Amino acid sequence: MNVKLMDKSLQSPRSPSTIRSRHRKKSTEAFPNVVKLSDNNLLLNDQNKYKSMWVRTYSSVWMLLCFMLVVYLGHIYLWGMIVVIQILMTSELFNLLRRAHEAKQLPGFRLLNWHFFFTAMLFVYGRMLGQQLMHAVTPDKFFYKLAMRFMKYQMVICYFLYIAGFMWFILTLKKKMYKYQFSQYAWTHMILIVVFTQSSFTAANIFEGLFWFLLPASLISTNDVAAYFFGFFFGRTPLIKISPRKTWEGFIGASVTTVIAAFFLANVLGHYQWMTCPRRDFSTGWLECDPGPYFKPEIFELPKEISQVLPWKEITVLPVQWHALCLGLFASVIAPFGGFFASGFKRAFKIKDFGGSIPGHGGFTDRMDCQMVMAVFAYIYHQSFVIPQYYPVEILFEQILRSLNLEDQELLVTKLKEVMDARNLQH
Structure with a gap:
């Protein structure tokens, strides 16, 4: 008997190295939809990178053309585009943790999620749109009086709409489904906080002047493209584990490119009143206003060390360009962590993308991860350092x-x- 036991122990050894190898094998299988990347699988050595690049480029060009058209149409259309993107992002996030089996047993539960969504939309945008409507009509008009009434009772209306949804949720609780329902309830509220925090600041930036929306959004896009370009051709050193395709070469190259682009892009946008004037009503006509001191050119003398190398001794600079450097620095160093957060989130839930709406890019949530962080910072920076404190x-x-x-x-x-x-x- 002792011999048999010894034979069995010899046939199935359980050394520490064997246990660790099995553990590593299981851990890689836990993410079936996430591509395992090593140092040799960065974009520099990716055999399919050119095909992926052309698909990504094609989608980016179409998105850029559509975006430019909406910007040309004006503030109201741009705000409408933000609302559409907001709805698509919310739909992607609602679908992320939704399980079909449980959802079939809870008819109307999906509708409840959208009830909370539109209640939050009414709360966030109601007062802002009411103020715009007041500027669009004369005080003796019906819509002016309606806007005044709504603005006075907006919080009460939104509160009771939320309470109605809360009671709806309690009344629809189903035995053996409590855990799923409460997890969906919490997930819905987290989505609303994330999506509406970003979008409310974005809408505020739009109506303060297209400059304060377009510059931050362009800097994020510039940083994303530059990081992809430098990582594509020069990337060798992995940057962060949760986003294996990100490299230090791409991060540093994109940072320098973004800060330089911020300085010159602010000069281009700052010369157009269509970009710098705030919109105070629902009209779409041309804007005329005093651009303010930040958009009036000033002569800046170059240091002697630089003027000896360059043929110029002085340059004309808009004061807002110095503020643009701060925005560019944030967009290149801090805002990418919004993308890293999204990457970690997707790995936690074993998905590659939030959606498949945009070929080569994933879903709208994948494109807006860094934009959400940037929009909030742009609004806070504008309110703190740009607009007059008096x-x-x-x-x-x-x-x-x-x-x-x-x-x-x-x-x-x-x-x-x-x-x-x-x-x-x-x-």
């Missing part, structure tokens, strides 16, 4: 027209006149 008469006057109806405006004028008359009597 309130000039023009801004106060505009706020009065936005917030007060005709009767309140007349009352304000009367009160101001009384104050001014009292001060004149004192003097």
Whole structure:
């Protein structure tokens, strides 16, 4: 008997190296849809990279042409495009954790998710659109009064719509499905927070002036293209494990390219009032405004060390170009971590892309991962460092027209006149 036991132990050894090799084998099989990449499988040595590059380029050209057309049409159409992308991103994310078997047993549960989505949309965009409508019509019009009423009760309306969805969810809880339903409920709210946080700041940037939307968005695209180009031809050193095709060569090359592009692109965009003027109503006509000091050219003298090499001693610079350098630095160093986060998320859920809507790129969520981070930063930077911290008469006057109806405006004028008359009597 002892001999037999010894034979069996010899036939099936369980050395530590064998256990580790089995563990490694299992861990690679846990991601069936994720391509395993080693140092020899970077874009530099990828045999199918040229085919992938042409598919990606073809899709990028079509996206660029469509985007340029929408920008040409104006602010309202651009905001509409953001809403469409928002809906497509939400649909991709809703489908990510949806299981068909459970969904069939919960009729109407899908509709509940979209109820929360449109409630959030009404909350985020309602006040902004109401203010735009107030500027588009005269105070005695029906739509003006309707906008005033809606803005006054917007939070109440959105709150009770949310409460209605909450009660709907509780009433539809089904035995043996609790875990799935609550996980979907939490997943829906996370999607709304991520998507609407980004899109609300994006819409605000659009109406502050196309410059503050187009420059950050262009810098992300520039960084993405430059990283792909430098990684394609020079990439050898892996950058981060969760995104194996990213290389240090691509990251550094894209960073330098993005910062340089930011400086010159800001100069090009800053010379057009169509880009720099804010939009305050629903009209699509040409914009005329005072561009402000940041968009007025200034002469900048080059340092002696540089002027001795170059044929120029001074250059004309828009002050906003110095701010563009900060945006370019963020777009090249910080914003890519939005893409790394998305890569880690996809690996956690064993998927290659969030969707397949864009050939060579994946889904819309795959294209907007870095844009979401950049849009929030662009808005915060603009509000903190660009717009004046004081309130000039023009801004106060505009706020009065936005917030007060005709009767309140007349009352304000009367009160101001009384104050001014009292001060004149004192003097």
